[in-house]
Amino acid sequence: MESIIVGTAGHIDHGKTALVKALTGHDTDTLAEEKKRGISINLGFTSFQLPSGRILGIVDVPGHERFIKNMLAGATGIDAALIIIAANEGIMPQTREHMDILSYLGIQKYLIVLTKIDMVDEDFKELVIDDIRSSIKGSFLEGTKIVEVDSLSKKGFEELTGELENLTSDIRKRSFTKKPRMNIDRVFSVKGYGTVVTGTLMEGMVKTEDELMVYPRGIPVKVRNLQVHDRDVDSAYAGQRTAINLSNVAVDDLRRGNTVAAKESVYVTNMIDVKFSIVQETKFEIGRFYKLKLYVGASEEVARFVPISHKKAKAGDEGYAQILLDHEISVLKGDRFVLRTISPVTTIGGGVIIDPKPARYKTNSDERIRSLQMKDSASDEEIMEEFIKNNPFSTFQQVAAFLNKDVEEGGLKELEENGVILSIEKQYIHAEYLMHYRYTAEEILRDYHKKNMLRRGMPKAELLEKLDLPNKKQSEILLKYLAANDMVKLEQSLVSCRDFEPILSERQKKIKAELMTTIRSGGYTLLTSKELTENEKEKEQVLEFLLQDDLLMLPGQYVLTGDQYLKARETAERLFGEKGVLKLPDFRDAIDTSRKFALMLLEKFDQEKFTSRQGEDRVLNIKKYNGGTL
Template identity: 30%
Template sequence: MARLIGTAGHVDHGKTSLIKALTGIDADRLPEEKARGMTIDLGFAYVELPGIGRASIVDVPGHERFLTNMIVGALGVDVALLCVKAADSVMPQTREHLQILLLLPVERLIVALTFADLADDETLQIAKDEVQELLDATRFAGAPVVPVSAPTGDGVAELKDALAQALRETSAAEEGPWYLPIDRAFVLKGQGIVVTGPLMRGAVRAGDEVSVQPGDLRARVRSIQHHGEPTEIAEAGRRTALVLSGIKPERVRRGMIAGEPGTVFETLRFDARVEWVAACKHGSRVRVSLGAEEVIGRAFLNAQDRDLVQLRLESPVGCATFQPLILRHYSPPHVIAGGRVTVPLAAPRRFRDAPQASVDSSNRADSVLALLSADARGRSVAEVAQQAGLSHSAAAEALQRLASEGQAINLSGAWIASHQLTAAGEAIVLALQRMHAAAPSQSSHPRDRVLKAAGLDWKGASLDRSLALLSQAGKVEVLGANLRLPGYRVQMNPHQRQLLDRVEGALSASVASPPSPSEIALAERLPLQAVEAAIKLGLEAGEIVRIDKDMYLTQEALRKIQDSIVAAFGDRSFAAAEFRDLLGTSRKFAIPWLEYLDRIRFTLRVGDKRVVRGRNSEE
C-alpha cells in the first residue's frame, strides 16, 4: 500500500502548520525558513493514520519562486493534500500546484480548507464551492474537502480519516526493480553516506548492491531506515533513508538517482510520453524536472505521435524507465507538460522518424513482447532490461517464460518474437520466388541479396541461427552462403538443354582426362563463350562438378569413379599412384582428382596415402 502524502497549495495557506497539527513535527528545518516564516525547501514528517499505520508526509514550498522544490516534492506523491486558506479561497499557486499534480501519477487528492476557525459559514461555503468548481473538470472531481484549523485542532481527526481512506484507495505499489531519486545526501559519522528520497518502485534490502547515476557509481546498502527507525527491507510508496557503503561521500549529491544495477541510467537523451498543457515548439529549450534534479535541455517532438517527446540535455542526469517528470519553458519557467520516461537511452531521431519502441508499465509481459516485435533484428537481454526497466535477471526470466510459451526465440543471444521469425520466413520465401522467376537458370542466390530483397537486416550468429531454424521448418534450403527454395531446380529452355547435353557428352567421353572448355569448344565446333555458359548452367543445375581450374566432370561420372575406388580399395589406404593407375590417367589429372575428393570429404589423406571415409554427392 502506498504511504506517501505530499502537500500543495498557495504560499501562506497553512501547509506547514497543518503538518505540525497532524504529526507534531515542525517540517521547517532550515534557519532561514524559521526566520522568514516561509517554507523554502522540502520538509519531511510522518503521521499515524487509523487502519494504515505510519505514513510519510512531504511539505513543499508554496511561493512561486520555489516552484522547482515543490515539483521535487510532488514527483513521488501518491496522495496530495491541497491546502486552501478558507478566507482566500483559490489563488494562483493553488491552480499551478493542482496543474502539476494532474500531470503526475498522483492517485488521490484531499482538500484541506485551512484556518477554518477564522472564516464564517458563508466564507467557508464560498471556498468549498470554488474549490469544487476548480476540481470538477479534473480526475479529482468529488475529492473530499475538509475544513480544518491547526491552532484549535478542529477537523484534524476528520482530515486523518480522509487521508487514511485515500491511501486505502490507492493501487498497489509498482512492481519491478527499485529506484530512489535522491533529495537529500549527508554523512552519518561512523556509518557512511546517507541518501533519502521516495522509494518509487519495488523493494530494497540491506546488503543489496546499488547503482548511483549519473557517474555509474557502485555501492552497497549498509542499512535502511524509515523515519529514524531501522528496518531490513523498504517497499515502494514510502520515504526511505539508505546508508551506503563502498562509495565516496563527496561523489553523491541531491538530484542523483539510486537503484538496482542495470535499471537506472546516466543519459543525455531520453524519450518520454507526456501530456501537454501549453504549446511547445520543436527544438525549444526547456527545464526538465526529474527526481530532485532540474536540468536544461531541448524538446524534440514527433510528427507521428504528438505525446512523444525526446529530451536532449545539456548535462547528464540519472533516470529510470517510467520515472515521472515535469517540463517547463526555459523562460519564463511556466509548466508545459508532465509524463513519464519511456526510453532512458534513446537513439537520436528526427521529427518525422518512427518512434522507438517503448514499454507500458501496466503489462510488463506484453511490453517485453512488444519490444521484441518492434525489431526483427532481435534484442539482447541487456537491451530488453534497459528499455523495459527490469533487472537483468528479471528480463532473462521474462524472455525464458515467453520462449516456453512459444512467443519468443533466442537466436544466439538475440531475442525475437516468434511471429517475427514466421514473418521473416514468409518474406524470404517471397523474395526467393521473385528471384527464381527472374533468373530461372540460377539454382540459388547469395543470402545477402535475398535478405535485402526481403527487407531484413540480420547479421552474424543470429542470422545463421535464424536461417537454420527456417531450414528445419522447410522454408528454405541453405547452401553455404546461398539460399534457394526447397526442391528448386534450374529451369532450361530447349536450346540450353541441347547445348548442355553436348558439353556433358564431351566430358563423359573422357572421364580419366576430362577436356577443358576450350578443348570442348574446338571439338564440338562451338563458341568458347557458349561452352562456358553451358558449364555454368550445369554447375547451377548440379549436373556438373568442378574438379579444378578448367577441369570439370558430370555428376554421373563422379559417382562411377567413387564406386570404382570403393570396389578397388575398400577400407585399405591407397597411394596417388594406385589411384592414377586405377583411372588410367596421368599425375596431371590424378592429383586434382584426389584433392577434390578430399575437399568433399569422400577421402581422407593420411600421410602420403588416402582412405575412403564416405560418399558425398554435390547435388
C-alpha cells in the same frame, strides 16, 4: 508492509512545514539555510502513524517558485496530497501552480488544509473558504474536503487526523510483484557506509544483497543496507519512502533523477510519445520543436515538444505529441510528467507517457494517430499486439515491461492461438510481419530464379543482405522458420522458392552431354571452366548448373566429374592398402596424370580429412573421414 506517501503542496510561507512538525513532531527543514531564511529549500521527509496503525510517509515540499524542481522531485510518487492554503492570504500564485502540477501526476486523493486560522476572524475565513471553493469548481479538486487548523495551538488537528484516516483508507495498492523501481530524489554519502540514495519505491520490493542497476547510465550496484522511516530493514516494498545504501558506485556518479531498478526493467530513451494537456490559463502556444523543461520521475531535462494531433497546442488543448530530449531518461509506459516553459518559467502542461521507446516520425499521418490512440486506451491484448507488431522478436518480459502492468502470458498465448502472433524460440512476432518477410523473400528469390534459371538457389548470405533487416540473427531465425514450415527451400547454404526446380531446355541438355563427354575423355588431365565453355554464355550457365551436383571444381577452376573424383579416392585407398603409405609419384602414375593434377587431388583429400600428410607422404584417416563434400 503497507505504506502510503502523503505530500504537501502550496504557496511559500503558508505553513506546510509547521503543519508537518505539529502533526509528526519532526522538523523537515534540516538545512542551516532553511532555518536561517525560514523557508523550505529542499525536500523534507518524515512519517506519521495514524490511530488505525497505518503508517504515512510524509513528503514536505518547498513552496517558493525558485524551488519548483525540488517540489516536482518530491511530488512524484505520492499517493495523496495535502494542499496547504493560509487563511490570511488565500489562494496565491504558487498555490495555483502546485495545483496544476498535482493535476498531472496521477495522485489518487486530495485534502485542502486551511492553516493559520488563528490570524483571521471568522468572517474573513469564510470569505477565503468561499474563494477556494469557487476557484476549484469544475477542476479535479471540486468537492475536496477543506479542514481548518492552527499549527501552533493544534486546533483542528483531531479532525485533520480523522480526515487522513478517511483519505488513505482506500488508496489503491501498489504492485509488489513487479520488478523494483525507485526514482532517486536525494544522493549523499554517510561515513562508514558510503553512497546512499533516497526516493519512493514505485514498484516491487528490494532486499539487502539485491543486485540492481542505476539508469540511464546502466551502472551495476548492490544493495548494502536498507532503511524505511529511519529504521534498518531487510526488505522495502512499493509505496515506502526508502533509503538504499549502494555499493560499487560513487556519489559523484549519481544524481537526482536517476533510477534504481532491476536489470532491463526500464526503458532508457531520449524520445517519448505522450498524451498531453495544456493548462487552461496559459497564453503560450506550443508549436513543433518548442523548447521546454520536462519533469518526469525525479528528473528535470531540456526537451523539444512536437505536437502530433495539433499544429500548435494552446490553452486547454489535449492530444498526442512526441517529446525529444537532450539527454536520456529512464521511464516506463504510464509514467506521469510535467512541462514548464523556460522563460518566463511557468507550468504549462503535463500528461502521461504512452510509448517510452517510439520510432521517430517524419509526418503526422492518420495511421500514426490511430497507433497512439491504441497505445493510450486499448485493451491489454490490443496493446500487446500493437507492441509486437512494432517490435518483432519481443519476449514476454519486454511486452510486460512496456505495458507496465502485472499481466499474464496467457494473453499472448490467446493471440498466438488465434493466429495473430507467432512464438519463435520464445520470442514473439506478428503474423503480418512474418508474411511481409515471407513475401519479400519470395519476391527476391523469384527475381533471382528468373535471372539464374539453372541455379538451384540463391546463396543464403546474399538473400539476408538483400532483405536488409537490422538484425541478422533474427533474419536467420525467420528464414529457418520459413524453411521448416515449407514456405521456402533451404538446402545447405542455398535458398529457393518452394516450387522451384532448375530445368534444362533440350538445347541445354545437348550442351550438358557434350560437356560431360569432354570432361570424362580427358581423364585426369583436367580442363578449366574457361576452356570448357569457350566464353559461350549458355555453356557457362549449363556448367554452373552441373557444378551443383554432377561436377567438382578444384583450385584454379579445374573441373572433374563426381565419378572421377570418387574413383581417384578409391585408387588412393588401394595404394595405401598395398604399401601402407600414399606417395605422390605412385598416385600420379596410378591415375595417369601429371604431378600438378595429382597434387591438386591429394590436397583436396587433405582438406576433407580423408588423408593426412606425413612429411612428403600421406596416410588415410578412414575412421575420421567425414564423407567429403560430394
